[in-house]
Amino acid sequence: MQPDLTEKILELIRRTSSSLPPDVEKRLRESIEKEEPGSAARGALETILKNVELSRANSTPICQDTGTPIFYVHYPEGWSTRKLKEQIRSALAEATKRSYMRPNAVDAVYDKNTGNNLGGEDFPSIHFDEVDSDQPLVVELMLKGGGCENVGRQYSMPDNTLGAGRDLAGVRKVVLDAVQKAQGQGCAPGILGVAIGGDRGASYAKSKEVLFSEMGARNEDTKLAALEERLTSEANELGIGPMGFGGKTTVLDTKIIGLHRLPASYYVSVSYMCWAYRRRRMTVKGEEVIYE
Amino acid sequence: MHEIKLPISDDVIRSLEVGEPVTLSGVMVTGRDAAHKWLIETFIKKTRQPQGDDLKVYDELKKLLNGSAIYHCGPVVSGLDTKEYKFVAAGPTTSIREEPYQADVMKHFNVKGVIGKGGMGPKTLKGCEETPGVYLHAIGGAASFIAQRVTKVLGVYKMEFGVPEALWVIEVNDFPVVVTMDSHGGSQHAVIDESSKKVLDDLLARPY
Numbered sequence: 328m329q330p331d332l333t334e335k336i337l338e339l340i341r342r343t344s345s346s347l348p349p350d351v352e353k354r355l356r357e358s359i360e361k362e363e364p365g366s367a368a369r370g371a372l373e374t375i376l377k378n379v380e381l382s383r384a385n386s387t388p389i390c391q392d393t394g395t396p397i398f399y400v401h402y403p404e405g406w407s408t409r410k411l412k413e414q415i416r417s418a419l420a421e422a423t424k425r426s427y428m429r430p431n432a433v434d435a436v437y438d439k440n441t442g443n444n445l446g447g448e449d450f451p452s453i454h455f456d457e458v459d460s461d462q463p464l465v466v467e468l469m470l471k472g473g474g475c476e477n478v479g480r481q482y483s484m485p486d487n488t489l490g491a492g493r494d495l496a497g498v499r500k501v502v503l504d505a506v507q508k509a510q511g512q513g514c515a516p517g518i519l520g521v522a523i524g525g526d527r528g529a530s531y532a533k534s535k536e537v538l539f540s541e542m543g544a545r546n547e548d549t550k551l552a553a554l555e556e557r558l559t560s561e562a563n564e565l566g567i568g569p570m571g572f573g574g575k576t577t578v579l580d581t582k583i584i585g586l587h588r589l590p591a592s593y594y595v596s597v598s599y600m601c602w603a604y605r606r607r608r609m610t611v612k613g614e615e616v617i618y619e
Numbered sequence: 620m621h622e623i624k625l626p627i628s629d630d631v632i633r634s635l636e637v638g639e640p641v642t643l644s645g646v647m648v649t650g651r652d653a654a655h656k657w658l659i660e661t662f663i664k665k666t667r668q669p670q671g672d673d674l675k676v677y678d679e680l681k682k683l684l685n686g687s688a689i690y691h692c693g694p695v696v697s698g699l700d701t702k703e704y705k706f707v708a709a710g711p712t713t714s715i716r717e718e719p720y721q722a723d724v725m726k727h728f729n730v731k732g733v734i735g736k737g738g739m740g741p742k743t744l745k746g747c748e749e750t751p752g753v754y755l756h757a758i759g760g761a762a763s764f765i766a767q768r769v770t771k772v773l774g775v776y777k778m779e780f781g782v783p784e785a786l787w788v789i790e791v792n793d794f795p796v797v798v799t800m801d802s803h804g805g806s807q808h809a810v811i812d813e814s815s816k817k818v819l820d821d822l823l824a825r826p827y
Contacts, residue, residue: 378764391708391762440781474713496827507819512737514759565815603760
């Protein structure tokens, strides 16, 4: 029989909301050195890092916008996804009660906040993926705030205003446009998740999913890996800087995924992740639970 | 560091310029999307009839906001059951969504400081000149840090909007912000938008 993981998932939520992953923190610390001493940009990064330490020490949310909770559950064959879903939902309601999470589910028609982060079938967002029965259960969680979600963009190529065609040269142009249009509003420095292809829905979903990978991890495709590097570097030439104060650090990393598309469609989706890049993973092997 | 006590005088407002870091101490009110829409529709444009405690809250807000600041923030609050409220996480939310409303709210209530993140547009900048007032940029995402500068929750209005959207009356001490829009027509956001657009045009012209 599969165990009740509600308590373990509650702990995953606490860690995700209050403790920034080490690879993200490292990037932020490195970027401080690039900003002028005494500048607003450097001041912003210093405050950001003080906040990272404080929220970790006190188990309080890094950001008050605890975002859309996005779960990816890789479950061994034979497990009940219905039970896992119930456990995730109870853990989330409890996490809200304990102030690890802000009540964030608002009925869009009646403007009513449910108060417990549960709203219909789609809030929280849970994706299930079956693995072999001898594999451990892995739950990944990402919290993506509304400020950065609002500056995400989807382009239907060709985009004539930018002179962007249906190729990687065109992809480069629209991604840089998305960063310029975002300014500081997505809480720069940001991390870019880019999906090329798919239908509109798959394209947006994959542009977020790609953000689960480590900072600095490059696409195996050498062309895409080169474009990831180039986009990060060129986005930083824009001079938008932390919070949009101006400065050298606008984007910390770029992650691209290539999908398949219809002959007629060519979408480029850009998901902008704020500096408060909250994502954690929990692995369950029998009695043992490992948090990363 | 320029330390400012709330409420703020016109002289102090006029002395502030883009780029200056300041700290705020005193009483301010949080208000974001639902609050701005409600204020405009019920009391400024009057397209909606006041309901329930609307008029009572309006009278109290008129006193609280006069010369003070409105903070674009949807906090995480503990003590909801006991009403012993405490701000646990309270960074700014993106301000640009209030662009259609902000200048009118500033002028109607004599709001001197608008606190948020990401900056605002030309309509609010004009509101800053006319009120006069300033836009003060807090550090987005620094929610635990900023919550520690909120020393007391004095009250809350419109809980029916939900915890993030309610109007929380708070006392703050040494609340750190940067002036990014001033009462003389200066906007750091307009400057960065323009300079980054020029760089973008150069980048788009580069060969792949």
